[in-house]
Amino acid sequence: MGITRRIFMIGGATVGGGLLLGIGGVGAHLMTHNRINTQRDGHTDNNSTLVNLWLRITPDNNIIVINPHTDMGQGTATGLMQIVADEIDADWSQMKSQAAPADVAYSNGKVFEGFMREMVTPPEWAGNLVENGFYRMGDLMKMQMTGGSSAVRFTGWDAMRKAAAATRQMLLAAAAEKLDVDIASLKTQSGTVVHENSGQSYTYGELAADAANRDLPKDAAFKAADQWRFVGNSIDREDVPAKVLATAEYGIDAEVPDMQYAAIATSGVFGAQISSIDNADEIKTARGVSDVLIVPDGVAVVADNPWRAEQAVRKVVFQRESHANDTLHTEDVVQNQRDALAGELSEGLSTGEAVEGAADIKAEYLVPYLAHATMEPMNATVWMQDGKLNVIAGVQNPLGARQRAAKEAGMKIDDVIFHSRQMGGGFGRRVAFSTTGDEPLSWLVQAVRIALHSNKAVKTTWSRETDTRSDVYRPLVLGQYEGALADDGKPLLWRSRSYGKEMNIKAIAPPYAIPNIKVSYADQPHPIPTGFWRSVEHSQHGFFVESFIDELAMAANADPLQYRLSLLAKDSAAASVLNKVAEMSGWRYGADADGRAMGVALVHSFGSTVAQVVEASMTSNGVSAHRVWCAVDCGTAVNPQAVEAQVQGAVHYALSAALYGKCDLKDGGIVQSNFHDYRLVGLAESPAVEVAIVKSDSPIGGVGEIGVPPLAPALSNALAVTDGVRRRSLPLV
Amino acid sequence: MIQLNVNGVEHSLDIEPEMPLLWALREEISLRGTKFGCGLGLCGACTVHIDGTPVRSCSYPASAAVGKQISTIESIGSEETPHAIQRAWIKHQVPQCGYCQSGMQMAAVALLNDNPNPTDEDIDAVMTNLCRCGTYDRIRAAIKTAAKEMV
Ligand code: FES
Ligand code: FES
Numbered sequence: 001m002g003i004t005r006r007i008f009m010i011g012g013a014t015v016g017g018g019l020l021l022g023i024g025g026v027g028a029h030l031m032t033h034n035r036i037n038t039q040r041d042g043h044t045d046n047n048s049t050l051v052n053l054w055l056r057i058t059p060d061n062n063i064i065v066i067n068p069h070t071d072m073g074q075g076t077a078t079g080l081m082q083i084v085a086d087e088i089d090a091d092w093s094q095m096k097s098q099a100a101p102a103d104v105a106y107s108n109g110k111v112f113e114g115f116m117r118e119m120v121t122p123p124e125w126a127g128n129l130v131e132n133g134f135y136r137m138g139d140l141m142k143m144q145m146t147g148g149s150s151a152v153r154f155t156g157w158d159a160m161r162k163a164a165a166a167t168r169q170m171l172l173a174a175a176a177e178k179l180d181v182d183i184a185s186l187k188t189q190s191g192t193v194v195h196e197n198s199g200q201s202y203t204y205g206e207l208a209a210d211a212a213n214r215d216l217p218k219d220a221a222f223k224a225a226d227q228w229r230f231v232g233n234s235i236d237r238e239d240v241p242a243k244v245l246a247t248a249e250y251g252i253d254a255e256v257p258d259m260q261y262a263a264i265a266t267s268g269v270f271g272a273q274i275s276s277i278d279n280a281d282e283i284k285t286a287r288g289v290s291d292v293l294i295v296p297d298g299v300a301v302v303a304d305n306p307w308r309a310e311q312a313v314r315k316v317v318f319q320r321e322s323h324a325n326d327t328l329h330t331e332d333v334v335q336n337q338r339d340a341l342a343g344e345l346s347e348g349l350s351t352g353e354a355v356e357g358a359a360d361i362k363a364e365y366l367v368p369y370l371a372h373a374t375m376e377p378m379n380a381t382v383w384m385q386d387g388k389l390n391v392i393a394g395v396q397n398p399l400g401a402r403q404r405a406a407k408e409a410g411m412k413i414d415d416v417i418f419h420s421r422q423m424g425g426g427f428g429r430r431v432a433f434s435t436t437g438d439e440p441l442s443w444l445v446q447a448v449r450i451a452l453h454s455n456k457a458v459k460t461t462w463s464r465e466t467d468t469r470s471d472v473y474r475p476l477v478l479g480q481y482e483g484a485l486a487d488d489g490k491p492l493l494w495r496s497r498s499y500g501k502e503m504n505i506k507a508i509a510p511p512y513a514i515p516n517i518k519v520s521y522a523d524q525p526h527p528i529p530t531g532f533w534r535s536v537e538h539s540q541h542g543f544f545v546e547s548f549i550d551e552l553a554m555a556a557n558a559d560p561l562q563y564r565l566s567l568l569a570k571d572s573a574a575a576s577v578l579n580k581v582a583e584m585s586g587w588r589y590g591a592d593a594d595g596r597a598m599g600v601a602l603v604h605s606f607g608s609t610v611a612q613v614v615e616a617s618m619t620s621n622g623v624s625a626h627r628v629w630c631a632v633d634c635g636t637a638v639n640p641q642a643v644e645a646q647v648q649g650a651v652h653y654a655l656s657a658a659l660y661g662k663c664d665l666k667d668g669g670i671v672q673s674n675f676h677d678y679r680l681v682g683l684a685e686s687p688a689v690e691v692a693i694v695k696s697d698s699p700i701g702g703v704g705e706i707g708v709p710p711l712a713p714a715l716s717n718a719l720a721v722t723d724g725v726r727r728r729s730l731p732l733v
Numbered sequence: 734m735i736q737l738n739v740n741g742v743e744h745s746l747d748i749e750p751e752m753p754l755l756w757a758l759r760e761e762i763s764l765r766g767t768k769f770g771c772g773l774g775l776c777g778a779c780t781v782h783i784d785g786t787p788v789r790s791c792s793y794p795a796s797a798a799v800g801k802q803i804s805t806i807e808s809i810g811s812e813e814t815p816h817a818i819q820r821a822w823i824k825h826q827v828p829q830c831g832y833c834q835s836g837m838q839m840a841a842v843a844l845l846n847d848n849p850n851p852t853d854e855d856i857d858a859v860m861t862n863l864c865r866c867g868t869y870d871r872i873r874a875a876i877k878t879a880a881k882e883m884v
Binding site: 641649 | 767
């Protein structure tokens, strides 16, 4: 069926030509789930060799890593190159990367699996709870996802490392045959196979075509960690120079001949569609304006300059259908959740013997809807050419976006050409998948409609206001917590109820040893579109869980950091990062003479463990976060400086949310619109963030999101020390 | 016609006088290193220099730039001859998504031209551009490195 054929075609056409030989068990298993282990095919096209799905070796001995992930600043390409360079035994100067096409062959089952697993699997220690993370596997082939902090740990560590190790074996075998020597007498170094006895050698480029014809080794061993030359080293990211020189191309920078520009005004009420436009004729008289039309969730104006389009769309007078959301306010959503929590709930986790007696410590927490606010607003450029629909956009899932565009245009996916671009921020906004049925690609849908309607090349760009008001939001969540202490001050029981669809139990369960835990949730939907927001449920539930454990510690009159340690196994990753962060920060419990105090939080997410200490105080301007220390256990840190950058960035991302972030609902729409009322932390108020990566033998974990969840609780916990006031809702300012 | 001098080149544009400079640069002259983030002068992604002073071009009418020298990120440095700020930005691996970084660098270049040896407070006061990826720690460090190098 199509798999072999498709890879064949990619080798020939899309990836840039090449001899495609010997795909199969290596790498390819990720997309076919072991159904195809021995596929092989031959196709000579030019003189470079695609040894397997992930690697191409050129005659001049460049090793090209084909990266199925898209860039939003996380440094994936470099991390993958490091892994391959070590395992195949090449020099850094040989390494290149190339973006994979938006094609099924590069859909990433494992990545998606990792994503789903993170969302729905119970913690390991909860034992026999059913793992239901795979029930959407049918969707798998549509996913070429960058998300779930999965690129380096799954694509890289699981797949590419295997592919590179096997490729090295195949190169050795090819050389052994050519030289007619025992393979054991050969070694690899710097992209060559060397026969030391005779001094003969071949470059990988010379061997690639032969190597690709060989059987796949079953037992290609990985290098030991002490042989790594690249993994574990801070290497400059290959995407950085173009961003510094401003030559990197983002979706919004697209240029197509005779391109027009569209601006969008939203209907103003989630779900409500526009029924008619009152002043279309008048709008069309404005300079440069060529079209005014109704699109899903709004109206569009097409003009010959984006500013003219934006000016005109703001003047469109339209009629809107009435909708159940017309009178929706934040208070209604909160009340609705409170009612739901009083009703029948889904059980998330229940451990230990039920404890008699009252839970006398109670807390209700609330976090708001949040927009992603990527610095580059949503945009797509769409046009028809030679019977094909062309799309330029930056997305976290090019294949999903390609499919969505095809569906909207009523075309076959093969008739859509997707030109993937650098993203000016992703954070979960630019995925093409939702668990809720909400449409994260509504901007792409609009762009396709507009281009087809106008029969022109059109770049559709959302204004900041439209972007803020048309997001798929981080869900507003209400959480109710109850606990009781044993005589020794340790928690005796822990109960929580919270609101959320298809909850990730890992995110809502406490990581601490507590005799009786009962975690339940109201598995109900939201009235407005929701989606994945950097760190997904961990951002809300990390705040709840780590605030409540702090409340218990305070009730027990205990140092909150020591209290946590007393509830963790001594040799656990959690204990190790807590000890580390205590050491880095010079942990102290209690406010100093300047009224500054420290707070701590600990969150496992995406296979990694992070503890943070925030030093904060209340000042005349409100809350001030002075310094942040992060101790990270992500197993193997492939590129430590990139890990540091991701964690620092995540802290500032989370700090904006903790201090200022909220999207209020009024009359069915979002009140906030731009950075004056949806504030981001600026440089002056950004705390210095120190990151330490602890040595560990934990499995490799994700990195991009793990710095987010501990920040808000650590900050709020610090403030509670300064003034004894427990802040149970965000934002703090 | 609006006459603009951008990076030393004269452009004669048939645009409305009130069109923000940003859109004239990006779409009429195809200089797309300067970015759009908010349109209200809040984020600084659109920062350019006008007669050496950093300006948020999304909120600056094109007509107001007539007769002045407009410089964009494209004029600051190149792959062969990067500006000291750009070298420092690479050394410290500042960008994440990179979208805010042309505006950031324009703000930083203006700062160093004005004040070759800025303190933390000086940096705080002038670097008011927003970075959603949170690259602030490295921006601070890179400005100090560039300042040392430029002395
Ligand atoms: S786009 Fe000009 S300041 Fe934001
Ligand atoms: S690097 Fe992404 S917004 Fe600054």
